[in-house]
Amino acid sequence: MSQELLAATVAAVRQAGARMMTRYSTESRQPGLPELLANLQANDAAVVDTLRTALGQARPRAGWLNDEHGSGPMAAGEWWLIDPVGGNVNAVHGMPDWNIGVSLVRDGRPVLSVLYFPVLDEMFTATEGGGAFLNGVRLRVSVKASxxxxxxxxxxxxxxxxxxxxxxxxxxxxxxxxxxxxxxxxxxxxxxxxxxxxxxxxxxxxxxxxxxxxxxxxxxxxxxxxxxxxxxxxxxxxxxxxxxxxxxxxxxxxxxxxx
The missing domain is CATH 3.40.190.80 (D-Maltodextrin-Binding Protein; domain 2)
Structure with missing residues (x-):
């Protein structure tokens, strides 16, 4: 997986994060389910609108899926798989634990992923065979044995x-x-x-x-x-x-x- 594609994906996700931050407020409170659902949908739409153009330019032949609740096998080929706002329910209630997630899936397996936590400015990235990183620093899972x-x-x-x-x-x-x-x-x-x-x-x-x-x-x-x-x-x-x-x-x- 090319570093140019990874860089383009990171840039797109960072831009989407900046747009979400204009919508996010720690003072946000939802009076009921209709308002909550409307805000969830508006957040997702804002992120998808930002990502779709940029990622389409970066990988124009890749398909596009932004149903974060989708399950089951995928068709062959390359697909952009988008979770517009992971933890969206937290975001609309003013809590900080939410992210923007993008992966490129090739023939049923993820080959690139970018996961961004805008409130913390933490950018997680990974490429198949290339390692995982947080803000450019290589990640390792824990060494616990019990x-x-x-x-x-x-x-x-x-x-x-x-x-x-x-x-x-x-x-x-x-x-x-x-x-x-x-x-x-x-x-x-x-x-x-x-x-x-x-x-x-x-x-x-x-x-x-x-x-x-x-x-x-x-x-x-x-x-x-x-x-x-x-x-x-x-x-x-x-x-x-x-x-x-x-x-x-x-x-x-x-x-x-x-x-």
């Missing part, structure tokens, strides 16, 4: 969980609480994946995978982490669940989640 020192997490990929999925999430959360040092349930999911790549967290698992997680998965892989489905098989974009973790705790976390 779950009793691990920071773990999971989160909702999308609202409206089936009751059985919610029950399963609750059961594994309780099981992980009894094994790991600390466990969180939060969004954005890609934010947790970035923290695993940076070695700030050690374990992230997800039951309702969506394709937009690909940006964070590539970050973890390129930072030396292990990403599998919950049967221990290699991660695939169409998998329904996954575990991303530092190598020293992956096997133990998988055992907890599948007990």
């Amino acid at each position: 779950l009793d020192a691990a920071l773990a997490g999971t989160g909702q990929a999308q609202p409206g969980h089936h009751p059985e999925l919610a029950r399963r999430m609750g059961d594994t959360y309780a099981a992980m609480m009894n094994s790991a040092l600390y466990v969180q349930v939060s969004v954005p999911v890609t934010g947790q994946l970035a923290q695993v790549a940076a070695g700030r967290m050690d374990v992230h698992w997800q039951f309702d995978q969506v394709r937009s997680h690909a940006a964070g998965v590539l970050l973890v892989q390129e930072a030396g982490g292990v990403v599998t489905d919950l049967e221990g098989k290699a991660w695939d974009l169409a998998a329904e669940s996954y575990l991303a973790a530092a190598p020293g705790v992956h096997a133990a976390a998988l055992e907890v989640l599948t007990a």
